[in-house]
Structures are given as C-alpha cells and as structure tokens.
Amino acid sequence: MAETDKTPEDSGEDAPKKSSKLPLILGLVLALAGGGGGFFAVQAGLLGGAEEGADEPAEVEEAEALPDLAFVPMETLVVNLPAGAQADHLLFTAQLEVEPAHAEEVANLMPRIVDVLNGYLRAVKLSELEDPTALIRLRAQMLRRVQVVVGEGRVKDILIMEFVLN
Template sequence: MATAEATVEAEPKKRSKKPLLIGLVLALVLGGGGFYATFSGMILGGGAGGDHAEEEHAPGPLQGIAFVPLQTMVISLGADSGSEHLRFTAQLEVVKSAADDVTTLTPRILDVLNSYLRAIDTASIEDPQAMARLRAQMLRRIQVVTGEGRVRDLLITEFVLN
C-alpha cells in the first residue's frame, strides 16, 4: 500500500495568468498609442502643434511639374511603307523650374525627334507593340538635348499613320 500512495502525486500548483494578461493589455495600449502618435503627426510628421502650412500644401504628384507642348510634326514615310505620312504631336512633362529652359530648347527637341523618326525603319513605326520602345528612345534623346533632370516624361498625344 505504500507504493500505491506514492504513485498518487499531488497536483502541481496552477500558474497565475495575471502577468500574461497585464503584458497583453500593455502591448495593445502601447501599440495603439504609437499608431496614434505616428498617424496624427506627433512623431515623424512634424508634430501636431507645429506649422500647419505644411499640411495645406502637401507635396503630391502634381506639385512641381509643368507641360511643354511640342508642335505637330508631319513626317513622310518611305515608299516601302503602307502609309505615306506620320502625324506626331506630343507634350513634355518637365520640372516646373526648368519649363522656360525646355521651351527655349524646343527647336532642338523638334530637330532631334524629326531626325529620329525619319531615320527609323518604317516597319518599326507601323508595329503597334513598338510604341513603348519608340517613346523610350525619343525620351532619351530629348533628355540628352535638355540635360538630365529637366524632362520627366514624353506624352504622345497624337501618332497617326495615313
């Protein structure tokens, strides 16, 4: 009988869940407070009590850009082409501070585009999938003429073969 009593073990003491609950509540409160402080701008945003002029004119994708229109160009295509002419119109998306400089360089830009479009193979112009490549090539040539950092993009508004 002594062996039977020895095998019956006393139940271990149950650990308290109080520290776990306190830790969980603290984590939620501190996480929520940190989120609020960041979201409201108290930290990493200039502060809620700071100058609100920054909030009124927050920088966005439309801040600091301008568009410079290019004249419509009509380029005659070769005899082996299915079309006779290419009518091309575009606008340049430029940094606002460089808009006057790019406008001044418009004749050089038109010359570069005209030379490129006349020299390119007519099959490349007629291929619908080639538009992205043509656009990238023209943009790169424009950026070389105007200088780095002035022209952000080339927006083709008309590309008509007739």
C-alpha cells in the same frame, strides 16, 4: 355502355372549365409582402445590410498631393514615309513633362528637340513604325534623345498625344 361513352359534345359541355386565378393572386401578394419584409429587415439592420455607425460619415483620407509638374507642348511633326509603305505620312504630337522651374528653359530649346526627334523618326525603320507594340520602345528612345538635348533632370517624361500613320 352507351351512357358511359358519352363525349363532351353529347353532354352539352362546349367549353372546358376555366381555372381559378386565386393561386396567381395569392402568389403575387406573398411575393410583394416578402420583398417588403426583406427590405425592412435590411434597412433596420436585422440582416446585416447596415453596419453600426453607418450614419456617421466615413473619415476621408487626404490624398497625397500631386507633384508639381508642367507640360511643354511640342508642335506637330509630319514625317514623310518611304515609297511602298501602307501610309504616306506620320503625324506626331507630344508634350514634355518637366519640373515647373525648367519649363521655360525646355521651351527655349524646343527647336533643337524638334530637330532631334524629326531626325530620329525619319531614321526609324518602317516596320517598327507599323508595329503596334513598338510605340513603347520609340517613346523610350525619344525621351532619351530629348534628355540628352536639354540636360539630365529637366525632362521627366514624354507624353505622346498623337501618333498617326496616314
């Protein structure tokens, strides 16, 4: 019985047997061959990766021409906010989107536009200025006031470039 109970120390085997690297190398070679074969099959059109007529350039649809517009810049308005507000000033800069034929007329009326917007922004409640969702309503109100000053059909939109409470 003593012979069957031998330990590796008794038999002289100090290190365990090392496994073969053949399965690892074989797996790597097969993976590379499979990847190369898949790439070839897709490029050759065998697996539907390439469509017939893919060599021909696709017809480009001509984009619709952009409308003819002009933008009239406004000077930056600085509005003092009442005491107790989180900020001291409102910085407001915008551009007016107009028909090119009316750009000069609108630019000539800029002092009136600035006056109307300055008066409106000073009259707006502080809670509305601080509400992040109120900008859409304020923009619509300002556009309507500008359209009243310059006349219908001259100003299409007001683009707010800067609306900063600091």
